[in-house]
Amino acid sequence: MKKYNFNAGPSILPKEVIENTAKQILDFNGSGLSLMEISHRAKDFQPVMDESVALIKELLDIPNGYSVIFLGGGASLQFMQIPANFLVKKAAYLNTGTWAKKAMKEAKFFGEVIEVASSADANYTFVPKDYTVPADADYFHITTNNTIYGTEIRKELDSPVPLIADMSSDIMSRPVDVSKYNAIYAGAQKNMAMAGVTCIIVKDEVLGKVQRNLPTMIDYRTHIDKGSMFNTPPVVPIYSLLETMRWVKAQGGVKEMDRRAHERADILYNEIDRNKLFHGTVNEEDRSLMNICFVMNDEYKELEKTFFDFATERGMIGIKGHRSVGGFRASCYNAQTVEGVQALVTAMKDFEAKY
Template identity: 75%
Template sequence: MKKHNFNAGPSILPREVIEDTAKAILDFNGSGLSLMEISHRAKDFQPVVDEAEALFKELLNIPEGYSVLFLGGGASLEFCMVPYNFLEKKAAYLNTGTWAKKAMKEAKGLGEVVEVASSADANFSFIPKDYTVPADADYFHITTNNTIFGTELKEDLNSPVPMVADMSSDIFSRPIDVSKYICIYGGAQKNLAPAGVTFVIVKNDALGKMSRYIPTMLNYQTHVESGSMFNTPPVVPIYSALLTLRWIKAQGGVKAMESRAIEKADLLYAEIDRNKLFVGTAAKEDRSRMNICFVMAPEYKELEADFLKFATEKGMIGIKGHRSVGGFRASCYNALPKESVQALIDCMQEFEKLH
């Protein structure tokens, strides 16, 4: 039976990325060696990092003066690297959910944090809009997509101070105006690669301004100066990332990814709004295109477990909602085909007919 992978992350990747990674693991570039056992300093691997960096810059239209890094540790490590590198006195954070809170917690360990707004009282079902970012903040941190609560900032904000963004779960799903940010980071395990590599886009001239001691590995300058090769980088995940970047380019780039994301999200939200059994959990204007969260309508609440079983038997994978929201979450990352969204809609309609 065909499986439809709605996992929230690690999550679906293009089939050719998977197959070409497996091939390189058996034999990398006809070298007679596995991708798993080549040196990161090998002549064959430097072009992988170089091309991945170049494609990042090309696909996201990154201006001059920025570096692209491929690191280990995950976005959770970035939560503390960001304040280490950019928080001298005060930082502003927009609290839109679990990941924003975690980012804020690490900043509080190193300086003053202003929470400019929060939707915690509404279980993060919307993105706050009316707030003021202090003009004397070192940066304004946002989480562009909230994987758990299914809300998303689908346009770049305006801010009186430079922005820092966690784009773990929506990078490459729309064009970004990178010039508004001094740092954009994310775990790669949604739209880019298997788990194990973290991308960082950092403005070079924003670095080197802190008065505090920064451990070498937490200092972005270390990695900028060594082209992500200060220590052994995660070779296999970086190679898979390169394959995904090539795939995005071949599909037409981030504009094409955005059109596909809008088309898939519109289809699924339309069914959620139409089907009497289900209701969406996020405010309509803030609905995420990446993580589509919905629950049973109050009068059908007792059918939740039944629908999960029904859909799972039809090949839907990973649609159980996060425990903070309950219900269901269909993650519709770049690599998820429209057919999978249609298959889920078919499930919802069949299930509706049964009840």
């Protein structure tokens, strides 16, 4: 039976990315050594780093004056590293879910944190719109896509201060005006690579403004100066990132990824809205194209586990919703296919007919 991977992360990757990475794990560039055991300073690996950075800059049309670096620690480390490097006195945060809340918690170690708005009282079922960002804030932090709750900010916001964004779960799924941001960071395990590497895009001229003494590893300038090789980088995840960036470019770039994201989401949301058994969990205008959350209607609540088992038997993997929301979550990252979404829709229709 064919499996359809709807996991929220680590998540689906293009088949050719997996296959090409696997080949290099067995024998990297004909060296007779595995990608897992080569030195990161080997002459054959430097081109991997260089091409990865070049492709990210090309695909996102990153302007001059920005650096792209690769670090470990996931977005969770960036919750601390961002304010360490950028928070001088005050930072503004938009609280749209669990990860935004965690980012705020870490920022409070470095200065004043202003929560400009929150949808926590509504279990994060919408993205707040009516708020004011303090003009004296050092930056305004947003989480563009909320994997747990299924909301997304799919456009650049107007802000009186520079933006910083956690784009872990929707980077590379749409064009981005990078010039509006001081920094963008993303755990790679959604749309960029296997788990184990974090991509940070940072505006060079805004670094070094804080007065605090930064530990060497926390200062972004350390990693920019050393080309992400101050310490041993996660070699295999970076290689899988390279293969994924090659794939995105070959498919038509981020504009094509955006088109596909809308196509997949339209198919699934249309069925959620049509099917008498289900309903979506968030405001329609804020629906994520990456993480599509839905639950059973109250009168059919007892069928939730039955549907989960039914869909699993049809090859759907990872559709159980997060415990904060319940129900179901179909993550539709770049590598997800229309075929996979249609298979889920067919399962929903067949289940409706049965019950």
